[in-house]
Amino acid sequence: MKIATFRAGDQTLYGAVGDGGMIALSPEFPQWPTLRDVVQAGALHDLALAAKGKAVTHPTGGFEYLIPVPNPEKIICVGVNFPDRNAEYKDGQEAPPNPSLFIRFPRSFTGAGQPLIRPPETPQLDYEGEIAIVIGKEGRRISEESAYDHIAAITLCNEGTLRDWVRHAKFNVTQGKNWDLSGAMGPWMVPFTSAAQLDDVRLTTTVNGELRQDDRTSRMIFPIRKQIAYISTFTTLVPGDIIVTGTPTGAGARFDPPRFLQPGDVIEVEAEGIGTLTNTVADE
Structure with a gap:
């Protein structure tokens, strides 16, 4: 089932994807x-049951996708989480013992089928294909063994x-990660x-049909169980929170x-x- x-x-709705x-x-x-x-009610199964036998109410072309979970409390992104990504930095350092993390705002994402927006301040808009998890059960100091019990759903992200x-600054990446509508989910x-x-899933990104990123979740430096355990050490994860789990090598x-995105590109x-998350690019 896809929700x-x-x-x-002028209506914002949710529902099941049908034929x-x-x-x-x-x-x-x-x-x-x-x-x-x-998600907070633990009721995704209720939606699945309600969708059985029902006809499509909004045919393709008569609606537009929004990000799946509106207004999550937290969107936490994991950086440099594939072996080849660490090597890309060419700093001679081994992979760190703990994941690199940063926050994104919901406003920085658009839905599938919509353009990523390139601002006039810089032409260096880049893609990062990732799998994202949606937290379904609140937890603090979650063990790796029980981490998957806290996941409600999975989606895709172009970070x-x-x-x-x-x-722009010495220690953080916040500015480059939070331009309005610069990513998609x-x-x-x-x-x-x-x-x-989640354990061994192939993840790919293409630009205009050209394969740019291609790896498997089994090769993550910090597996998703570890991500949930580590993040929940310092913050309580609540239903609707999203963890964006890391991108493979091959960004522009x-x-x-460098091969930055141009207006009209299809990612x-x-x-x-x-499934597949598809977006174009447009100038602001």
């Missing part, structure tokens, strides 16, 4: 106004980055039911010369068992 948040006219469009389910569940509320703005989320959905900045992030 999404979408906009049709040829969306099956709106939010009108049936007024007690849960958004998918964040559904778009303005590369020169990442280097979606198009839907898939309920998490099995470790097989690492080519010589596709794909992962086994989840």
Whole structure:
């Protein structure tokens, strides 16, 4: 089952992805106004049951995808989490003992099918294809063994980055990671039911049909269980929180010369068992 948040006219709805469009389910569940509320209630299964046998209410072309979980309390991103990504920095350092983390704001993401926005202040818009997890159960100091019990769903992320703005300060990357509508998330989320959905999944990114990133989650320096355990050491994870789990080697900045995104480019992030997140690029 695939569950999404979408906009049709002046309505924001959620529902199940059907053949040829969306099956709106939010009108049936007024007690849960958004998918964040559904996740908090542990009710994704209720949506699956409600969708059975129902016809599409909003055909493809009559709606647009929004990020799956609206207004999450936290979006925490994991950096430099594949072996080849660490080598790309060419600083002679081994992979660090703990993950590098940074925060993104919900406003920095758009939905599937929408353009990533390149601002006038810099042309260095880059792509980073990633798998993101949606927390479904609150926890603090979660053990690695029980980490997967806290996941509600999985989605995809293009963690778009303005590369020169990442280097504007000495210690942080916040500026380059939070331009409005510079990244994307979606198009839907898939309920998490099995470790097989995360432990060894192929993740790819293409730009205009050219394969740029290609790796497997089994090669992560910090597996997703470790990420949940480490992050929950210092902050309470709550339902609807999102962890963006890391991108493989092959981002545009690492080519010589760099290959930054241009208006009209088409970026596709794909992962086994989840689907494909497709976006274009436009100037602000």
